[in-house]
Amino acid sequence: MNEKSVTIIGAGIAGLSAGCYAQMNGYRTQILEMHHRPGGCCTTWERDGYKIDGAIHWLTGSKPGNPFYSLWEELGALQGRNIVDHEEYARIEGKDGQVFVVYSDVDRLEKHMTELAPEDRQVIKEFTDGIRTSIDFPMPIEKPRELYGPIDGLKIMLRMRPFFAFLRKWEKATIEDFAQRFRNPFLREVFPLAVNLQNGPDFPMLGFLMSLAWMDQKVAGYPVGGSLEFARSLESRYLALGGEIHYESRVDKILVENDRAVGVRLADGSEQYSDTVISAADGRTTIFDMLNGKYISKKIQTYYGDLPVSRPVIYIALGIASTFDEMPHQTTGLDFPLNEPVKIGERERERMCVQIYNFDPTLAPAGKTFMRVYFATDYEYWKELGQDPVRYAAKKEKIAERVITSLNRRFPGLASKVEMWDVATPLTFERYTGNWQGTFLGWRITTKTLRLRMDKTLPRLENFYMAGQWLEPGGGVPTAALSGRDVVQLLCRRDKNPFAVAEANHL
Numbered sequence: 001m002n003e004k005s006v007t008i009i010g011a012g013i014a015g016l017s018a019g020c021y022a023q024m025n026g027y028r029t030q031i032l033e034m035h036h037r038p039g040g041c042c043t044t045w046e047r048d049g050y051k052i053d054g055a056i057h058w059l060t061g062s063k064p065g066n067p068f069y070s071l072w073e074e075l076g077a078l079q080g081r082n083i084v085d086h087e088e089y090a091r092i093e094g095k096d097g098q099v100f101v102v103y104s105d106v107d108r109l110e111k112h113m114t115e116l117a118p119e120d121r122q123v124i125k126e127f128t129d130g131i132r133t134s135i136d137f138p139m140p141i142e143k144p145r146e147l148y149g150p151i152d153g154l155k156i157m158l159r160m161r162p163f164f165a166f167l168r169k170w171e172k173a174t175i176e177d178f179a180q181r182f183r184n185p186f187l188r189e190v191f192p193l194a195v196n197l198q199n200g201p202d203f204p205m206l207g208f209l210m211s212l213a214w215m216d217q218k219v220a221g222y223p224v225g226g227s228l229e230f231a232r233s234l235e236s237r238y239l240a241l242g243g244e245i246h247y248e249s250r251v252d253k254i255l256v257e258n259d260r261a262v263g264v265r266l267a268d269g270s271e272q273y274s275d276t277v278i279s280a281a282d283g284r285t286t287i288f289d290m291l292n293g294k295y296i297s298k299k300i301q302t303y304y305g306d307l308p309v310s311r312p313v314i315y316i317a318l319g320i321a322s323t324f325d326e327m328p329h330q331t332t333g334l335d336f337p338l339n340e341p342v343k344i345g346e347r348e349r350e351r352m353c354v355q356i357y358n359f360d361p362t363l364a365p366a367g368k369t370f371m372r373v374y375f376a377t378d379y380e381y382w383k384e385l386g387q388d389p390v391r392y393a394a395k396k397e398k399i400a401e402r403v404i405t406s407l408n409r410r411f412p413g414l415a416s417k418v419e420m421w422d423v424a425t426p427l428t429f430e431r432y433t434g435n436w437q438g439t440f441l442g443w444r445i446t447t448k449t450l451r452l453r454m455d456k457t458l459p460r461l462e463n464f465y466m467a468g469q470w471l472e473p474g475g476g477v478p479t480a481a482l483s484g485r486d487v488v489q490l491l492c493r494r495d496k497n498p499f500a501v502a503e504a505n506h507l
């Protein structure tokens with residue numbers, strides 16, 4: 001057993017995961033979290049008897065058959081947890097009553113699309129065959145790429161070989177380009193709406209196909225109980241492994257001596273020393289503030305200067321005294337057109353996407369439902385508005401009012417049943433999690449960024465590692481958790497110890 005000490009900054013999913021694996025491997029760790037609870041972006045907050053769920057609407061690896069499943073099992077995140085697999089990934093309504101349902105089952109999806117647009121039979125088949133091929137697409141996550149030797153590289157090449165043509169075809173195709181191939185005008189218009197709204201029209205078809213393959217296989221369901229409960233299960237696992245978490249402990253600086261990280265300075269001025277520091281906090285803050293931008297390369301500068309960031313959102317939560325029993329459930333929600341454009345935030349909106357969480361009874365009192373709507377927005381707009389707290393609060397109220405009015409048109413009678421509303425903006429997410437521009441998925445996935453992987457160490461700085469959503473475009477809880485596991489494998493290699501994994505007890 002080595003007894004080296006590790007300080008981890010941030011008790012989000014990445015920090016908790018790094019803590020769990022470091023404890024499993026004999027390191028003495030502490031996590032310093034600026035908030036009073038774990039989870040970071042993966043959170044839930046309470047208002048008037050409702051739980052507002054801030055994150056996971058689908059968890060890759062929720063069932064066996066996906067490589068991420070064993071990661072969640074090791075972290076004790078799935079034991080005893082109910083998972084809901086929705087029959088629909090998305091439901092998109094048109095102006096004249098047409099509906100495009102992105103069914104989770106690929107055969108059903110193909111049948112439905114062909115009925116909607118028989119003239120596009122060929123393109124639809126190409127699309128659904130792409131989903132079928134994605135089912136077997138390899139995802140080698142056992143170890144980080146930094147530890148690949150020539151044999152690993154060869155093995156991966158061999159596993160990937162049957163997919164070379166598939167990759168060539170789909171990774172450079174954007175969802176918008178693909179949609180243009182439909183002759184049916186409705187399908188052409190609504191198809192790109194099926195990818196969720198932090199992504200743009202340049203979202204790669206490959207990402208969409210993979211997501212739908214997981215839906216078809218029922219390996220990316222919704223964990224009942226909400227996101228904070230999910231994060232709490234990692235917190236419990238970490239504490240059971242002997243880790244220590246200090247809440248309300250904001251780190252201001254990473255202490256460095258002779259180009260070696262030796263500890264951290266907290267906002268209260270106290271200093272804590274350890275053999276290694278792992279930052280699982282916001283990437284930009286870590287590199288440019290905590291380390292004063294001293295350990296960067298051209299590549300890092302280019303990332304933080306040029307790469308697109310996942311679009312932050314205006315997040316509207318509602319508590320409704322109704323159960324919406326007649327409504328089917330979707331992974332991403334019901335997207336419907338508004339009678340007339342409505343100004344929400346900085347621009348006019350023509351559509352709205354609502355998620356009705358009546359499939360999770362833990363989020364609302366009996367007979368009631370938690371609902372959420374969100375819109376992509378510009379950070380700068382909110383930054384400016386935030387200078388004036390009165391205008392900022394009034395704007396939030398106006399947004400809630402407009403959203404309720406629009407929802408009331410789609411669900412007549414809803415407005416009179418609203419018991420709670422809450423509006424979060426990019427400033428809320430920024431304040432709460434420290435993430436750059438208030439985003440909660442790190443870099444945006446596009447056809448250009450899809451394959452990018454950021455380094456988990458910084459040039460010239462020893463005994464320092466980074467984990468979290470800023471290491472791989474697209475973010476998400478699986479990426480965050482995997483990065484925690486990966487950095488501990490790097491630590492073990494540095495210390496010449498074999499990497500070990502302890503099974504979590506089943507509840």
Ligand SMILES: Cc1cc2nc3c(=O)[nH]c(=O)nc-3n(C[C@H](O)[C@H](O)[C@H](O)COP(=O)(O)OP(=O)(O)OC[C@H]3O[C@@H](n4cnc5c(N)ncnc54)[C@H](O)[C@@H]3O)c2cc1C
Pocket residue numbers: 009010011012013014015032033034035038039040041042043054055056057058059060249250251252280281282315432433434435440441442467468469470475476477478480
């Ligand atoms: C509305 C919404 C929907 C989402 N949907 C999904 C989904 O369906 N599926 C999915 O996989 N993911 C989803 N996500 C994304 C997912 O929640 C995040 O990508 C993931 O949780 C990021 O984890 P992280 O640990 O990398 O970072 P973070 O969650 O940002 O954690 C960083 C932690 O560091 C702490 N911290 C920051 N600075 C300091 C400091 N100076 N000192 C001490 N502590 C500090 C923060 O408080 C935070 O706890 C969603 C998120 C949101 C908000």
